[in-house]
Every structure is written in structure tokens, then in C-alpha cells.
Amino acid sequence: MNFYIDPAFYVFLALAVIPAAILGFTGHRIKYYGLAASLAFLLLLFGENAEGMLAFLVFLAVACAATFWVLSSWKRGEKSLWKYRCALVAVIAPLVIYKIGAVFDHNLMGFLGISYITFKAVQVIIEIRDGLIDHMDFADYLYFLVFFTPFTSGPIDRSRRFTEDANRVYSKQEYADLLARGIMLVLIGAVYQKVLGTVFFHYFTPAPAGDGSWWSELGEQVKDAYMYGFYLFFDFAGYSLMAMGASYCFGIKTPRNFRAPFLATDVREFWDRWHMTLSTWLRDFVFMRVVKSATRRKLFKDRLHTACAGYMANFMLMGAWHGLTVDYLVYGAYYGTLMGATDIYQKKSSFHKKHKKKRWYKALQWFITINLVMLGMAIFSGQLHTVIGGLFHG
Template identity: 40%
Template sequence: MINLQPYQNPQYFAILVIALVPLMIGLYYGKRFRWYESLISLLFIFLIFDADKWQQGVSLLGFVACQTLIVGAYSYYRTNKRFKNRFSLFVLAIVLAIAQLVIVKFTPLFIAGHDSILGFLGISYLTFKTVGMIMEIRDGAIKEFNLSKFLHFLLYFPTISSGPIDRYRRFIKDYERVPSQDKYVTLIGKGLHNIFLGFLYKFIFGYLFGTVMLPQLQQAAMANRHTAWLGLSFSLLGYMYCYSMYLFFDFAGYSLFAVGISYLMGIETPVNFNKPFISHNLKDFWNRWHMTLSFWFRDYIYMRFVFWAMKHKILKSRIAMANIGYLLLFLLMGVWHGETWYYIVYGLFHALVLISTDAWLRFKKKHRQQIPSNRWTNYFAIFMTFNTVCFSFLIFSGMLDKIWFS
């Protein structure tokens, strides 16, 4: 049976190109065939959840129905002046919106070796979309709920499985208009560039690091785990760098495909990666790595928590409050990746390094005349950040768990 999971093989891209041709012709001549966009979205979603994945497809349908009711009901409540603005109902809407994701994430923790029947490919990213909408409806940024636009936003197939995570207002702004012919030609050029770069990243570099090199380095690290510490150190170091490169090229390649296809469809989906390995510190890194996810957590969790805590005067110190926000943010991010200890440690490690980074930046600002800043210090900062990130990815990989506990 042909694997038609998103962006995995030539057959998927061949079907995708054929399906996009009528849409691209329409956009070139100034028309957006919205009914056709909906049709091909449903087609590719069907291809994802066809055959042995039919149960995931059923779970997706249930999820979409529930989220539509939750977001639609909350929007009606917020825009109807007869109702009072109750924080408890906002919290209830958020809890209901994340309920299916929470069940899916924690089922393996309580029922070992079993995944929840409510899970499906992309549930996290779709949940983030709806939670973001609920928060923006509460803020008044989203004024009305439109069923067809909501469904198109939620089920937009290029990004459905692993992002990038778009925002409703930005997406609808592109969806409601047709780019000029000159702009669309530019979008086609950018889209094709991203797609071919994605092929280079995912199918060449990703294959080289992930399929050719990584298994050998993992085998060497496991072979040395009880014998020579020096041998283990070198093999583990090689595994750390190789895994980091594989993680970047595989995920960045996928994101480039999603963004490139979106451009061909006249939707300027935000990019997910911006040269993350030249970051000068960890804060800079999270402004470059998996950007739509990191910005989502920043805007909808970190900033709102800090604002709420300061409003209620939980702590007097803004620095202490920001540090607690970091701990909360990255603990949640770690748990979101999984319930195992190394995901949680990965999140806490990033939080502690970010707290240290903020302290260093404050110290550096205060003593900027005494601390040198030149090309070499910039290179050193990039080198230190790169190695810090790679070490965090080693924790994330679970390799230390295999070495210590196998």
C-alpha cells in the first residue's frame, strides 16, 4: 500500500501537484476557488486517514465537531451583550478545548503500552489553533464566528499534521483576498524555492544524518555504555551533534514543504525556522526555532500568566515573576512532548538556561563598558549557544535514558 502521509514520498507530491494546478490557474487569473480548496483539503485529509488509520479519521471528525461547538458557543456568549463577561466560562471553554488532547497525552501514562483511541495525527496543532481563537475571542480581537471560515482554517491540509501554527486572523486575511498577478508570481517563486529546499533538507541531509549516520553512532554509544568512559564520551558526542542535525533538517524540511505549498495556494503561512544555529543566546534561539510554536506558547501562556500574576500582585519582583513564567512555560512544553522524565528535564533545562541568560543580559547591560563586545565574542556566544542547544537535544532524544537504564 502506498504511504500517503504528508510529504513522505514522490507519490504524495505527484498527487499534490495535480490537485493544485486548477487552483493555481485560478489564482493567477485573479480568482480563488474556495469550494475547490475545501475539496482538495478533504481529499488529502482522507488520504492521511484512509485504510489502517480510519480510526484516527473518526477521532478527527469527533474533534472537529466538539471544537466547532466550543468555539461557536463561546463566540456567541462573548458577542451577545445579554451575557456578563465571566472568567469561569472562559476557563471552561479552554478546559473543554484541550480535554481531548490531555486525554491523548496522558493515556499512555496510566495505561502502559496503549495509545488513546481519541488520538490522531496533528491533534496538538489543531488544539493550539482553537485555544488561540478562544483567547482572541475573549480579547475582542475576533468579532464573529464564521463556520465555513473556521473549518477551512482548522482543516487547512498543508499544515494539519505538524504545523506551522497559523493564527486565525492572519489566515483569514489571506483567505478572503486574492493576490495580484505580480504578487502571486512572486509567491510561486518563493513556494517552489521552499519546496526544493525542503527536498534538500529532508530527503538528503535528513536521510544522511538520520538514516545513514545516526544508527551507527547510537550503536557505538550503546556498545560503550558499560566499558570505556572515553569511548562513550566520543560516541555520545557524535550522537548528540548528529541527532541535532537530523532533528533540524527533518523538521525544517517538513515545514518548508508546508510553507511552500501554502504559497502556491495564495496563503502566506508563517515560516517556522530562521537559521537557529547562529543564535547568540537561548532567547535568540527560541525566536528562530519552531517559531510558530514558541511564539504561540509565549503569547498565549507566558505573557498571559505574567500579566495575570502581576495584576494580582502574586510577587513584587518582575524578574522573579518572569522566571516563574519560564519554569511554567517550559515545563508545559516538556510535558506536551511526552510524560517521560527526559522531556520534562529538557523543558526545565531550557527554563533554567533562559533564566541564566536573562540574568547575564541584565549584568551585561549594567557593565557594558567593562565587558568586551566584538566579532570574536559574538562567535563565542554562537558556539556556546549551539552546544547548549545540542546538549538539550541529547536529553530530548532519550538516549541518556537508554544508556543509564538499559
């Protein structure tokens, strides 16, 4: 059973929310019921896919063992870096093996949700190392990893925020507000994904360059890029809203993932609005660490060059996270380059500094940004690859 796709999922979700609502309205903690419900939903997710279930259970066992091994080392004051590094490798290895296997059309250690659960497990280990987590109950950790509502499509939550919600007892009015908002978010998400996403996907018809005039061909490719961009937004934002809404019903305030991304006036602002939980995760655990390490080792002559290297590492990893294909890797390099170029332009250009608050300049920035974003969508979808292939083989 696919979450947020199969009609049966919504039936099971409605039934599962009833006991959660009873607990919420009567002033009881929902955590242990939520954990049991999550495990039941994951059984439905994997269904008869025994290989996927086995890979998931192996990952879960490795993540739990690695995390509490590192936590034990830090609590004893030993703070063993080799244990920390081994734990990270153990947790990341299944995802790397899966991504490499996918290149050769083999499913090695893969299961639905592996990307998101890996990021969550890595985050906990890093925060133990940073001293931000000095205690973690096993049930809280397990619940954080297996909580079903964002399991397959995000958003990516943070363990400390999640645990605080999971252990909270809401008043009757507080839970009523959460439940009402949750139901509303599920309904809005369904409209986004089932209606608006379907409409835009209908008009997305990618094809190699044909025999028409270059102007008509260009217009067709631009149209497809825009249609795919809007489709991807409504489809993904719809899933995210439904995941948020369902989590609210269980007392978990899963963070927002999108905030009007197509209103951004530069690519940095776009990534502050698009898939926000992924972009902030990468910022905190990749970009900032690359910059800190490069600064400490004096690898670059100034902060701006260091930041550009950080952007490239950050977005190349993001591209690889989506998949080890040419399209995704080029997509990562594209945004790594754009982010660096934007940073350089905004900090070095006197023209930008002089006009950045003027309306006409903001409008121009928006127009340029939306077209750069849609070009990125064309790369991500494989549309650009298809067009170039058609030109060479036409």
C-alpha cells in the same frame, strides 16, 4: 498516506495545485477550493484508520461548537467567563487524554495532527475572549483548522492572518510569484528532509556507555548529540519548508518556522529562531499570561523572578506538549532553567554588559550556546536517558 513522506502525496499535491493555479491566475478566490481539497487530503491521511477519523471528527465538532458558543456570548455583550473556561477545557481535553493514554501505550482520542489543531483552536477561543476576534465566518474557521499543508507538522498559523490570506484575490503577477516561490520552497524542503536529514541520521548511532575509555565514550556521545541536532533541524525544517511551499500554491502565506537557529548567541535567541511559530505561540498565550497573572497577584518580589516562573511554566508545557515522558519533561525543565538563568545573567552581570558587543565575547557566547543546545537535543532524543541507564545497568 503520510504527508510529505509517501511519494503518492506529491502526485496528489501536484494534481491538486492545478485547479488552485487556474483560480489564482484568473483572479478568483481559492478559499472554497482549498477547503474542499483540504478535506479530501485529510481523507487520504486517515485512509482506513476509522478510529483516527472518528476522533478527528469528534474534535472538529467540539471545537466548532465551543468556539461559536463563546463567540456568541461575546457578541451579545454577555462575555461569560464560565463559558470561555468550559470551551477551553473541552478543546484541550482530547489532547490531554491522548497524551496520558500514550504513556500507557493506549491511543485514546488521538489522531495525526491533534497537537497542532488543538493549539489553533485554543488560540481562536483566547483571542475571542481578548476581543481580538469579534466576527468569524464558519467556512473561514473550518478552513483554518483543516488546512492540510501544515496539518501534521506545522508551522502553527494565526487565524486572523490566515483568514486575510484565504479571502484575498491575487493579481496574476502576485499569484505567479507565490506559485514560483511555493514550488521552490517544496524543492528546498525536500532536499533538507530527504537528503541532508537522511545523511545526518545515518551518523546518529546512540548507545549506552560501553567499555571504552571515558574520553572516547564522551566523544561518541557528543558526536551523537550533534548528529541528532542537525538531523532534527534538517528533517523538521524540511517538513516546514514543504508545508510553507504547498500553502503558497493555495494562496496562503504560512509563516516561516526556522531562521538559522544554530547561529544564535544565547538560548533566548535560539528560541527566536527555532520552531518560531510554536515559541511565539507559547510566548503570547502562556508566558505573557503567566507573567501578567503573577504580577497582578504579586506572587514574586520582582519582575525578574516573575519572568523566571513564566519561563518554567512556558517550557514545561512545551515539554508536556511533546509527550508526558521523562525525557520531554526534563527537556522542558532544562530550557525553563536555561532561559531564566540567561535572563538573570544578562540583566545582573556587569561583565556581560561591559563585553556583550565585543567579537570575542559573541564568539564565546555562540560556542557555549551551541553546546547547551546540543545537550538539549541529547535530552530530547532520549540519548542522555539511554547513557545514564547504561551506566547504572552496565
